Amino acid sequence: xxxxxxxxxxxxxHLWPRIAVVLAVELLIGWLSxxxxxxxxxxxxxxxxxxxxxxxxxxxxxxxxxxxxxxRQYWLTRPFSKRxxxxxxxxxxxxxxxxxxxxxxxxSLLLRRTSPVPYLPDILVSQLFxxxxxxxxxAALASISAGLVEFVGTALAAGLWSYVLAMMVGSIVLRFxxxxxxxxxxxxxxxxxxxxxxxxxAAILLLQYLRQRTWISRGIxxxxxxxxxxxxxxxxxxxAFALQAKLSDxxxxxxxxxxxxxxxxxxxxxxxxxxxxxxxxxxVPGQRSVPIPVRITGIPAGMAVYSDRTWVTISTPNxxxxxxxxxxxxxxxxxxxxxxxxxxxEAVQWVLAGDGADWLCLLVDRSFYGRxxxxxxxxxxxxxxTLLSPQQVTPLALRDGPQxxxxxxxxxxxxxxRFLETNCLWPGRLPACLHVHLRSRREVHAPGxxxxxxxxxxDRINSYAPYATWGGLWQxxxxxxxxxxxxxxxxxxxxxxxxxxxxxxxxxxxxxWANR
Amino acid sequence: MTRIICSQALSKRxxxxxxxxxxxxEVPAGSIxxxxxxxxxxKTTTIKVLMNIFPPSGGSSEVxxxxxxxxxxxxxxQIGYVSENQELPEWMTVGxxxxxxxxxxxTWDRALAADLVRQFQLPEDRKLRHLSRGMKMKAALAxxxxxxxxxxxxxxxxxxxxxxxxxxxxxxxxARSEGATIFISSHDLAEIESFASHIGYLDGxxxxxxxxxxxxxxxxxxxxxxxxxxxxxxEQWPASWLQPEAxxxxxxxxxxxxDPERTPAEVRRVFPxxxxxxxxxxxxxxxxxxxxxxxxxxxx
Numbered sequence: 001x002x003x004x005x006x007x008x009x010x011x012x013x014h015l016w017p018r019i020a021v022v023l024a025v026e027l028l029i030g031w032l033s034x035x036x037x038x039x040x041x042x043x044x045x046x047x048x049x050x051x052x053x054x055x056x057x058x059x060x061x062x063x064x065x066x067x068x069x070x071x072r073q074y075w076l077t078r079p080f081s082k083r084x085x086x087x088x089x090x091x092x093x094x095x096x097x098x099x100x101x102x103x104x105x106x107x108s109l110l111l112r113r114t115s116p117v118p119y120l121p122d123i124l125v126s127q128l129f130x131x132x133x134x135x136x137x138x139a140a141l142a143s144i145s146a147g148l149v150e151f152v153g154t155a156l157a158a159g160l161w162s163y164v165l166a167m168m169v170g171s172i173v174l175r176f177x178x179x180x181x182x183x184x185x186x187x188x189x190x191x192x193x194x195x196x197x198x199x200x201x202a203a204i205l206l207l208q209y210l211r212q213r214t215w216i217s218r219g220i221x222x223x224x225x226x227x228x229x230x231x232x233x234x235x236x237x238x239x240a241f242a243l244q245a246k247l248s249d250x251x252x253x254x255x256x257x258x259x260x261x262x263x264x265x266x267x268x269x270x271x272x273x274x275x276x277x278x279x280x281x282x283x284v285p286g287q288r289s290v291p292i293p294v295r296i297t298g299i300p301a302g303m304a305v306y307s308d309r310t311w312v313t314i315s316t317p318n319x320x321x322x323x324x325x326x327x328x329x330x331x332x333x334x335x336x337x338x339x340x341x342x343x344x345x346e347a348v349q350w351v352l353a354g355d356g357a358d359w360l361c362l363l364v365d366r367s368f369y370g371r372x373x374x375x376x377x378x379x380x381x382x383x384x385x386t387l388l389s390p391q392q393v394t395p396l397a398l399r400d401g402p403q404x405x406x407x408x409x410x411x412x413x414x415x416x417x418r419f420l421e422t423n424c425l426w427p428g429r430l431p432a433c434l435h436v437h438l439r440s441r442r443e444v445h446a447p448g449x450x451x452x453x454x455x456x457x458x459d460r461i462n463s464y465a466p467y468a469t470w471g472g473l474w475q476x477x478x479x480x481x482x483x484x485x486x487x488x489x490x491x492x493x494x495x496x497x498x499x500x501x502x503x504x505x506x507x508x509x510x511x512x513w514a515n516r
Numbered sequence: 517m518t519r520i521i522c523s524q525a526l527s528k529r530x531x532x533x534x535x536x537x538x539x540x541x542e543v544p545a546g547s548i549x550x551x552x553x554x555x556x557x558x559k560t561t562t563i564k565v566l567m568n569i570f571p572p573s574g575g576s577s578e579v580x581x582x583x584x585x586x587x588x589x590x591x592x593x594q595i596g597y598v599s600e601n602q603e604l605p606e607w608m609t610v611g612x613x614x615x616x617x618x619x620x621x622x623t624w625d626r627a628l629a630a631d632l633v634r635q636f637q638l639p640e641d642r643k644l645r646h647l648s649r650g651m652k653m654k655a656a657l658a659x660x661x662x663x664x665x666x667x668x669x670x671x672x673x674x675x676x677x678x679x680x681x682x683x684x685x686x687x688x689x690x691a692r693s694e695g696a697t698i699f700i701s702s703h704d705l706a707e708i709e710s711f712a713s714h715i716g717y718l719d720g721x722x723x724x725x726x727x728x729x730x731x732x733x734x735x736x737x738x739x740x741x742x743x744x745x746x747x748x749x750x751e752q753w754p755a756s757w758l759q760p761e762a763x764x765x766x767x768x769x770x771x772x773x774x775d776p777e778r779t780p781a782e783v784r785r786v787f788p789x790x791x792x793x794x795x796x797x798x799x800x801x802x803x804x805x806x807x808x809x810x811x812x813x814x815x816x
Binding site: 079 | 604
């Protein structure tokens with residue numbers, strides 16, 4: 001350890017100007033992201049890249065002080081233990097990347113008058129993701145490069161390789177049915193990718209420092225990137241959902257939130273609205289949208305459900321059979337709008353509270369549909385549902401400056417004559433479901449105030465993750481609302497995910513099929 | 517005599533290129549062993565394999581009684597290694613370089629280090645990158661002598677240095693390495709000749725011979741034979757006679773196994789009418805030029 005500390009002190013002595021510059025850059029970007037999330041606008045992503053590159057520069061500089069590849073370094077024939085060398089680099093990384101980040105995160109909570117103690121697990125998980133996805137990849141690439149120039153070359157080659165892989169895997173998966181949008185369950189993939197990067201980064205560093213096997217390490221880099229590209233499209237959504245259900249705080253009784261056929265409604269009327277048809281995926285090549293009129297009963301008072309995916313089997317007395325995968329485009333929806341909702345609906349609700357006239361929209365293979373449309377069928381559907389907590393409504397004032405919202409979050413609101421922009425940040429995790437009601441004075445359909453809201457689309461459901469995966473401790477949700485008239489006020493509406501479960505809908509003799 | 521370095525059938529390939537082929541080497545303790553040979557025959561590679569910088573492709577080697585593939589901090593505490601193409605931490609000042617390294621050596625002698633700095637006239641507050649090549653080598657040597665290593669390994673240490681600096685380095689090396697074994701590679705034969713006790717000659721990626729310098733000098737002679745008239749030359753020359761040439765009544769060759777009794781008898785057997793035999797000792801450089809030419813001729 002004495003030797004590790006000596007190497008660490010030497011690194012600090014040499015690299016202190018770079019440490020100072022990088023920490024200043026990180027502090028500035030961190031402060032801007034925290035205090036001016038709206039002001040950053042389109043600069044946010046380039047700044048994120050600068051932040052990432054600055055960390056890499058510092059980590060690579062420390063590793064390159066004693067470059068591993070090569071046969072001319074003075075330290076190769078000095079009594080430097082490789083373990084001490086690795087320990088010294090770990091101390092450096094902890095001291096100048098993890099520790100400043102930790103202090104920054106704790107300080108940001110204190111600035112919001114929030115104690116960091118309850119958020120320690122979130123901070124630590126955020127640090128773990130930072131190490132897995134930023135520090136270790138940078139250190140691993142630096143350990144297989146003989147200098148900073150080679151490091152840049154290696155990083156560019158790795159980036160190009162990732163891009164080619166993503167294109168290849170993406171095109172293959174899209175051809176055979178894409179499954180990349182896991183919605184609220186995406187955190188499983190993020191966690192898997194982070195775990196893979198953590199394992200690969202640690203393996204490369206150990207291999208390099210203890211065995212100096214640069215070519216094997218480069219192979220591990222290439223394989224890890226390939227596996228990461230695959231993980232981005234990996235199947236197994238239903239397994240992840242089952243796991244998510246087990247992780248839920250609350251179990252849902254079988255009688256709650258039952259989905260039953262509503263034979264009183266004629267499914268044909270749903271097809272009147274063009275916009276509605278578009279939403280249902282009418283235009284998906286080779287597939288036909290089939291809306292089934294259903295009722296959802298037994299949703300606990302104040303709570304709501306969101307359908308994550310649907311799975312369906314259809315069989316006929318003739319032995320024809322078809323089944324879908326767990327389809328993200330199939331969903332329980334509720335048409336909304338003025339007048340006869342079913343006929344004129346231009347918008348749909350995806351978050352369903354209380355009993356209502358809902359539709360289970362399924363996508364069925366078009367050729368199969370053509371064969372069986374004239375006869376009765378046996379339809380069995382499974383719907384994966386998420387139970388959402390009662391909504392919390394927080395009034396937002398149309399003024400500058402942060403406004404506190406529940407769960408230690410805060411929102412920054414910016415409004416103009418025809419728009420409202422909200423940028424809300426929460427420590428650790430976002431509410432599973434979030435939307436903003438905008439109030440404006442303009443009268444459209446009725447005298448008085450017109451309430452206009454933006455409903456959550458399916459892909460706007462936030463992560464169900466129990467921790468923050470990407471983006472650090474503070475999780476950001478930005479919304480932009482266009483208004484017909486100058487906004488007067490707004491409400492932030494949030495819900496949390498409390499349970500995940502499946503419901504069956506079995507229709508043994510669906511005779512109306514031919515009418516659709 | 518204890519061997520500080522030894523190898524058996526040591527070989528090294530870089531992909532398909534053979535750089536070392538079946539090297540059998542023994543370096544006795546306390547010797548000053550010069551590994552010499554033309555450029556590109558594998559001297560540096562030999563040293564890097566011995567120092568565990570390159571893994572061997574075949575065979576085995578031991579340094580300080582330890583398999584060279586397992587050389588680690590305990591062995592490097594007793595080894596001083598200086599190479600012409602070593603990358604030093606150029607941002608460090610001479611003073612900080614020595615102070616930093618002192619942490620890693622239990623036997624580091626600060627007084628000796630200070631003495632070496634004075635002797636080499638090293639500017640302690642100057643960064644290594646601002647030193648001349650000669651000064652850099654002095655700094656590297658000082659940093660490798662300050663802990664009195666048992667084995668000092670020098671890879672072409674004098675390349676590109678002027679004569680004065682070379683003399684200073686050699687003098688200091690000899691004065692400060694009492695009891696240590698020195699293993700030095702060089703193609704600068706004149707320097708090696710002045711202080712080496714043992715010589716290994718590497719050519720064609722193989723060790724052609726390895727022996728004490730005095731014995732080497734004793735067995736190599738440039739022989740000049742004088743005749744009344746131009747002699748009839750033999751179709752087959754004895755194997756130990758290299759580079760034979762005849763100019764009128766004079767025949768010259770290099771005898772590689774000179775013996776004061778056997779060699780004249782051999783001459784009389786080949787040239788019964790030889791009038792005079794003169795055998796002169798050879799400088800090391802001439803010995804190696806002869807060997808190198810013979811080797812090339814044999815390989816062509």
